[in-house]
Amino acid sequence: MNIGYACTPLKIHNKTTRTFTLKNYTEEKLIECIKFNLEDLYEILKYNAYNDIFMFRISSDIIPFGSHEINKLNWSNIFKDDLKKINDIITKNSIRISMHPGQYTVLNSKNLSTVEKSINDLEYHAKFLDSISNDKSNKIILHIGGAYDNKKDSINRFLNVYNSLSKNVKDRLVIENDEKNYSIEDLLYINEHVQIPIIYDNLHYLCYEGVDTDSFKILNSIKDTWKKRDGKIKVHYSQQAIDKRIGSHSNTIFINSFLNYLKSIKDFDIDIMLEVKDKDFSSTKIVNVLKELNNTLDESNKLSALKTYEFYLKERNLELYNEAEYILYENGMIEFYKFIDKCASINIDEALSLKALKEFYLCTEKFLSKSEITHLNKLFKNNDVYKAKEYIIKISRRNKLDDNLKNYFLHNI
Incomplete structure (x- = not known):
């Protein structure tokens, strides 16, 4: 069982989403963005592998304007060495990668221009995955699209367009149930006609059906629906955020709920993509649970x-840290994470939060510029903990201070 997260880690400064506006397009800017995005993708994959995270969803923005007509750059040739380096780390560590085109990639649209652009977008995604891996278990995830007041006709439009796709795209494409239009049952009907693997999203199922x-x-x-060439069954797992609209992802993966899910799927060897706001924090959390x-x-x-x-812990109650340490070494990692989850419901003490932030700041001050220190001290003077945390995150990313980013309390999650 592999565990993964989507697109941008929180615990390191690297990102693969650099882009720019179309009106500012130049080939020089494009080359620069691609260069930095690919370099950071390699670093993210290296970081993930080191932390036993062997699944990762790559941002569609990895190649800015990847499917736009303005982009004539032969990026796969220009960056062949970078792409080979990424391929090597994927192969060496058996990392399973994927991509998930956005909401505007709709194969069953009534608008022919939208369909054409959607096909071009899928071709771009397939080309990028092909450039870093020959393994066809690395997939492009797609929703069916709209229902347009007639689901039967909409499904037929999807089937017709799907049948026109290149083999390259078909080899990569999988479909996912969504929260309002297409259920698992609908996807099984589609699979009967075109034999396409199905990704099960538990939260989308809950939203669509109204019951777990x-x-x-x-x-x-x-x-x-998953053949040998497609690899292990892949699922998306998320939890409903408390006091948010139905379908909103939780800040973290709560261990008790995940253990119940794990119990229900124990007879299957699957890969789990976590869809959660704290991304690699929860991925490490679940990896550690599985290790235990x-x-x-x-x-x-x-x-x-x-x-x-x-x-x-210290910004909630000074004793919580000692209690957590005791639980970890006496009762184990799972009980430790249950305790951390429980602490999420404890309100942050503003005075303790400021004290914890200043204690943390003392360990970081030597890496900061005079102007950064001055600005932080101003935020401390105003007792603005939230903005101080945001600013520390900003300067930590800018200065590549990854040890700072690994502290959960900074992320205002």
Whole structure:
């Protein structure tokens, strides 16, 4: 079982979403953006592999204007060495990658121009994946699209367009249930006609059906849509955010709910893409839980987990850190994370938060410029904890201070 997250890690400064506006387009800017995006993709994959995160969704923005007619650049040739380097780290570590085109890539649209642009977008995504991996288990995830007041006709439009796609795209494409238009049952109907793998999203299922379900039943119904060449069944897992609109992703993956999910899918060997706001924090959380269940957890995992949440605990209650440390070493990682989850409901004490922030700042001050220090001290003087955290994140990314970014409490999640 592999665990992954989408697009941009929080714990390191690297990102693959550099772009610019169309009106400012120049080939020089495009080349510069692609260069930095590819360099950072390599660093992200290296970081993920080091932390036993072997799944990753690559941003569609990795090549700015990837499917736009303005982009005539032969990027796959210009950056062949960078792409080969990325291929090597993917292959060496058996990392499973994917891409997920956005809401404007709609194959069943009634607008022919939209369909044409959508096909071009899928060709771009397939080309990029082909440039870094020959493994066809690395997929492009797509929703069916709109229902347009007639689901049957809309499905038929999807089928007709799908049948016109290149083999390259078909080899990569998988479909996912959504929260309001197309259910797992609808996707199974589509699969009967075009044999396309199905991704099960548990939160989308809950939104569409209005009730939760036994994930075993769903996985059992879709397992045969995944052939050997497609790799292991892949699912999207998320949890409903408290007090947010239905379908909103939670800030973190809460362990009790995940363990219940894990119990329901125990008979399947699947890969799980986490869709959650704290991204690689939750990925590490789940990786550590699986390690403990498999008796492969080591001391470094414990030390890292404790350091990650140190100030998160201290800004709520000074005793919480000592309690968490005791739980971790006496009761184990799973109980430690349950305790961390419980602490999420404890209100932050403003005075303690400021104290924790200043304690943290003392460890960071030597890496900052005079102007950065002056601005931070101004925020401290105004007791503006939220903005101080945001500013530390900003300057930590700018100055590549990844040790700062690994502190959960800074991210205002």
